[in-house]
Amino acid sequence: MDPEAFLEMANQVTKLKMYPYFDIAHCTLCCLYVREDLGTGSLPFSRKHPLANWLSSMLTIFAGGLLTNFLLGEPLLGALKNNQQLLLATAVWYVIFYSPFDVGYKIAKFLPIKVLLAAMKEVYRVKKINDGVTHAAKVFPNGYLSMVLIGTIKGNGSGFLKILERLMRGVWTPAAVEVMQPTFPTKASIAAALIFVLDKKTDIISAPHSLVYFGICIFFVYFKLSSLLLGIHDPFVPFENLFCAIFLGGIWDSLAQTLSGKRGAAADKGGDAVKNVLGSPKTSGTSGIQK
Numbered sequence: 471m472d473p474e475a476f477l478e479m480a481n482q483v484t485k486l487k488m489y490p491y492f493d494i495a496h497c498t499l500c501c502l503y504v505r506e507d508l509g510t511g512s513l514p515f516s517r518k519h520p521l522a523n524w525l526s527s528m529l530t531i532f533a534g535g536l537l538t539n540f541l542l543g544e545p546l547l548g549a550l551k552n553n554q555q556l557l558l559a560t561a562v563w564y565v566i567f568y569s570p571f572d573v574g575y576k577i578a579k580f581l582p583i584k585v586l587l588a589a590m591k592e593v594y595r596v597k598k599i600n601d602g603v604t605h606a607a608k609v610f611p612n613g614y615l616s617m618v619l620i621g622t623i624k625g626n627g628s629g630f631l632k633i634l635e636r637l638m639r640g641v642w643t644p645a646a647v648e649v650m651q652p653t654f655p656t657k658a659s660i661a662a663a664l665i666f667v668l669d670k671k672t673d674i675i676s677a678p679h680s681l682v683y684f685g686i687c688i689f690f691v692y693f694k695l696s697s698l699l700l701g702i703h704d705p706f707v708p709f710e711n712l713f714c715a716i717f718l719g720g721i722w723d724s725l726a727q728t729l730s731g732k733r734g735a736a737a738d739k740g741g742d743a744v745k746n747v748l749g750s751p752k753t754s755g756t757s758g759i760q761k
Contacts, residue, residue, distance in 0.1 A: 477678065477680065480683065483593070483680070484680045493555060495590035495594065499530045504635070522640070525638045526635045527635065529631060531628075532559070532627045534549075534598055534602070534624040534627030535548070538623050541619070542605070542609055595655070597620045599659055602623065606620035607618060619663075621662070622659040624654045625658075632646050654693070662690070
């Protein structure tokens with residue numbers, strides 16, 4: 471492809487408007503997550519507890535904005551100030567849970583539609599990460615860690631508020647803390663936020679911002695589709711295992727276990743030898759008495 475044409479394509483991607491189509495994709499997948507997290511009792515729960523169902527869905531949809539506003543000292547409900555987005559999210563929630571004959575849910579679960587929605591949501595995610603880094607840079611111009619943190623939460627806020635979202639539905643799962651078992655969206659959001667910070671605040675990345683943005687979009691979309699179609703859920707796992715083995719004590723723990731195992735085996739062999747030596751006279755003496 472012509473480099474100028476590729477750069478022009480990248481510029482067009484950075485200028486994409488998220489409302490309404492990308493917002494619809496984001497809201498749809500968030501509502502699908504809530505419904506699937508409810509399991510087989512999703513429909514009875516939605517009929518019996520519509521307010522709790524709506525609150526948990528809205529909390530999942532607007533999680534990034536709510537949490538980043540809290541961390542940046544801004545009005546918490548500022549994430550809900552856009553009436554158009556709130557009405558759109560409510561309409562999507564209604565279609566997923568209350569459409570006649572459950573047709574809305576079935577259409578959203580249809581594989582080609584779900585693949586398209588997933589690809590659009592990943593583009594939406596990259597936009598949110600970039601916006602989060604830019605917003606944090608205005609509040610903390612030299613706070614690189616704050617920029618990465620806000621960008622990550624913008625990218626996968628629903629993961630960090632999963633406990634609270636489930637609590638809205640009467641379920642308490644304290645073990646479902648994102649920092650204990652980070653999912654791939656969180657790890658990818660950290661990497662993307664770090665790249666955006668390096669791009670904005672340093673000279674390490676010399677490529678145009680639009681190319682960096684477009685490259686991250688391709689990365690997110692590719693691995694999301696790989697997860698849906700090929701079952702590749704977390705490509706970071708091999709690198710995590712290598713890093714943990716080298717820098718977080720994995721090699722030394724394995725070496726210590728190996729050495730302790732050898733010492734234990736040697737001690738067992740020595741104990742068996744002592745028992746054999748001490749036991750041989752008793753055996754001979756017993757045989758002599760019997761004779």
